[in-house]
Amino acid sequence: MFSIILSLIFPIYCATQIDIFIESQCPDTVRLFKRMKTLLDYEQINEYVQFNFIPFGKGNEKLVLNKGYEFNCQHGNKECYGNLIDSCVLEQLDQIEQLRYLTCIHQEKQNNEELINLSLKKCVQNQECVYERTLKCVQSKFGNYLQHKAAKITLAQNLVEIPWININGQHIPEFDKKFKQNPLKTICEQIDCEKIKVTF
Template sequence: MIFIYLILFPCIVRCEHIATHAVKEKPNLKNETAGPDVVDVKYFYETFCPKCIKFERQFENAINLLSTRLFIQTYPYGKSKITLKNGKVFIKCQHGRKECYGNKLHACVLKYFSNHTEAVLFNICMMHINGSNDATAKKCSQKFNVNVNPILKCAKGIEGVHLLKYYGEESRKANFERIPFVLVNGAHVRWNGSDFSRVLCGEFKQPPPNCSKISLRGIDNHNGTLGNGTKLMHYKNV
């Protein structure tokens, strides 16, 4: 169990809304990873939060290094708000309409990619290229060699709205106050800018070979200190 110390300031609130009629949609939650010594990672974020964008560079490195031993679930919703009125769904996003659409793009990628790890990396790609929108989706689709049209159609239509509604319901269950919000093996992790791969490697009973590339010297994941006594992490169940 991990709780990495950091004060994370919430993203600035600027809300808009979208609406449509109600249908039921759920994402593709299939994950390729299985086995007895797998670290579970749940990541709650929104597409235009600066701290989320910064964290995702570390997240991408961790995925590339350890993906075969990680069970990853991501939730592109953040601090958005959903209300239901007269059979319609209203969504308000912290960074306005552009973020509502970006969150829907991410949700649709998770639904339409057959490989979940690649879906997560595709979404990280969009966040790295100046925002999550149609242009970045098309650019990342060239990198990943996928047909982006079903994703764009999903994000522009009723399906994307209700995928976002699903992620909103899951995000409320996590009951977080700030983003990025990360759970590792069920414990809340507050990222402090340190190497996220290093944190994950400390969770394996038998670390995979790639962890040998990362210095774990001095980490004690059970008392929250480095070998020199500097406070790095402590734990809290949620």
């Protein structure tokens, strides 16, 4: 009992927050999630790291009367649609499921809305309700709000490249670079991975 109380007062790990700004059609985002796939082998890491995935990237938005927000994206309309899909999916999933979904969707061909929808269905294959809710979300005011929220957070960063990675609310170029090269190793420099039995 005493050890439980002690661990609550003096936790073994300090929580780390990692914000990851992404785009649905960005080749560098695809490469990042290929490397992040290794994190799925160590799900316990998610107890000590909070990931925030923000799908907007290099773009802009404008408010149109009676329509909500309209978005322009670096890689065109298909990217805006893909970002919106991601925003709607991420809203429904816990962190492990978010990572699993993103590592899947970013390995799929997404050359148009039809292919994006097929990729979505594949990547939430055991969660039919997520697929159906996502398609409704995309057409809704709530979906528009979610994408506006992602745009607002992204535009406040003055980012120069995608992916763009912050740790604990700050952009540290060295951390950004190291994380893109080896996410698992970089995380283990922030938390004690010995008890998680991480092997490189």
